[in-house]
Amino acid sequence: MDDVLQRARKVFDIEIRTLENLRDKLDENFVKAVDIIRNCKGKVITTGIGKSGHIAQKVASTLSSTGTPAHYLHPAEALHGDLGVIEAGDVVIAFSNSGESWEVISLLPYIKFLGVPLIAITNNPKSTLAKHSDVHINLYVEKEACPLDLAPTSSSTASLVLGDAIAMVLLELKGFTEKDFALRHPAGSLGRKLKTVGELCHTGDEVPIVKEDTPMREAIIEMTSKGFGATAVVDMEGKLVGIITDGDLRRFVNRGGKFDNSYAKDVMTRNPKTARMEELAAEALRRMEDYKITVLLVVDEEKKPIGIIHMHDILKVGIV
Numbered sequence: 001m002d003d004v005l006q007r008a009r010k011v012f013d014i015e016i017r018t019l020e021n022l023r024d025k026l027d028e029n030f031v032k033a034v035d036i037i038r039n040c041k042g043k044v045i046t047t048g049i050g051k052s053g054h055i056a057q058k059v060a061s062t063l064s065s066t067g068t069p070a071h072y073l074h075p076a077e078a079l080h081g082d083l084g085v086i087e088a089g090d091v092v093i094a095f096s097n098s099g100e101s102w103e104v105i106s107l108l109p110y111i112k113f114l115g116v117p118l119i120a121i122t123n124n125p126k127s128t129l130a131k132h133s134d135v136h137i138n139l140y141v142e143k144e145a146c147p148l149d150l151a152p153t154s155s156s157t158a159s160l161v162l163g164d165a166i167a168m169v170l171l172e173l174k175g176f177t178e179k180d181f182a183l184r185h186p187a188g189s190l191g192r193k194l195k196t197v198g199e200l201c202h203t204g205d206e207v208p209i210v211k212e213d214t215p216m217r218e219a220i221i222e223m224t225s226k227g228f229g230a231t232a233v234v235d236m237e238g239k240l241v242g243i244i245t246d247g248d249l250r251r252f253v254n255r256g257g258k259f260d261n262s263y264a265k266d267v268m269t270r271n272p273k274t275a276r277m278e279e280l281a282a283e284a285l286r287r288m289e290d291y292k293i294t295v296l297l298v299v300d301e302e303k304k305p306i307g308i309i310h311m312h313d314i315l316k317v318g319i320v
Contacts (some may be wrong), residue, residue: 006302011153015147018154019161025140026165032135033093033119034169035069040117041274042089044070044102047078049103051152052095052159059093059163066167068174073102093119093163097139097155099127108132121162125156137162193319194313197284198277200306200314201298204229209234209305212241212265219244219264230295232305233268239303242268275309 037044044063048056056072063070073085086092092111096104099122111118112132120133123141128224130136139162145153170176181194201259208231210219223244233242244267252267275284284296288311298307 011145014143017156018143018145018158018288021140021142022158022162025138027112029135029137030165033137034166035093036119036135037093038088038170040091040174042087042091044068045090045092045116046070046095046163047073047075047084047092047104048095048106049075049101051156052101054098055156055159056093058160059095059167062164063166063170064095065108065181066171067174067180068167068170070215075101075107076142076157079103079106083107086114086116088114088116090114091117091119093121094129094133094221095121095163096127096129097123097141097159099124099129101129105129109272121159123158127300131181154225193282195281195317195319196277197275197279197296197298197307197309198280200281200317201275201277201297201309202309202313207297207308208232209303210244210264211236212268214264216259216262216264216267217268220249220259221308227309228295228308230308232297232308233264234305235246238271240274240297240305241265242270243272243297244268244291246250272297277307281309281314281317282319284309285311285319 006029025227041248044060046056046060047053059189060070061071073082073087085240086153094104094107097283099120107126117135118133120129120132120136121139122136123139125131125136139155139158141155141158142149144155162196206226208222208226210222210231210232210233212235219231221228230243230245232240233244235241242265244264248269249266252262273287273291273296275287275298277298288296294311296309297305298309
């Protein structure tokens with residue numbers, strides 16, 4: 001067992017050293033590549049064959065999910081009709097450890113014809129691909145982790161991390177947010193966790209609203225008919241000034257209050273906790289738990305209620 005673990009750790013050590021070496025040698029070519037992609041008016045096309053192709057697919061996926069539209073183009077399929085996916089205004093990122101993969105090299109004439117910027121990521125700055133690129137990023141891989149120094153290991157890891165670095169730098173430069181990420185991941189547990197209040201709250205006629213001078217009997221009818229056990233209370237301008245909940249009704253009665261001669265302003269809790277349409281539902285849920293409440297009124301920039309969200313609306317979609 002010790003021998004197996006020793007061999008495995010050797011692979012880790014070689015690949016870690018490769019990444020440290022690449023990190024320390026990043027230069028202005030990386031900056032140029034990021035700048036080209038950032039200013040791209042079209043989309044990013046990644047390409048590569050074999051292991052490099054798998055890396056190119058993953059990088060395209062990461063770019064697309066973090067605010068940079070990207071598409072993977074299989075170079076062999078490109079030569080049989082799929083070249084049309086590359087359009088003027090796009091950017092091509094070509095991955096090739098040797099820089100001499102003939103399938104990728106065969107795309108050069110078309111890329112040059114369109115005048116599309118080409119970013120080459122190789123381990124050979126003297127390769128055909130590197131020489132014909134607008135920007136070349138050298139991987140500086142000294143040794144594959146393969147004992148035979150043949151199977152792409154260190155080189156594929158370096159390519160993958162370099163692609164991640166490009167995507168993450170672009171994410172920060174573009175001001176990409178959690179909300180932007182949520183829009184691109186609507187399915188699965190990730191999408192559920194990143195749902196916004198606006199996607200789950202009730203709006204329009206479903207929102208219970210009364211004015212400050214609304215008689216309490218009418219306010220109770222509004223609360224009951226809308227089914228949230230609460231109602232927003234607004235002033236003459238329609239701005240939120242309070243909320244009446246079932247708990248407020250009980251407290252009012254315990255104080256000796258009478259509904260027959262009372263108004264909404266007499267029972268309401270002032271300055272209630274609220275939510276915004278664009279915030280994550282998980283944030284709203286945390287606020288409910290912190291203040292031991294079950295509903296939040298959703299307000300706009302003018303503090304006018306435009307929605308209401310119940311704790312059950314959040315829990316039923318499986319956010320937690």
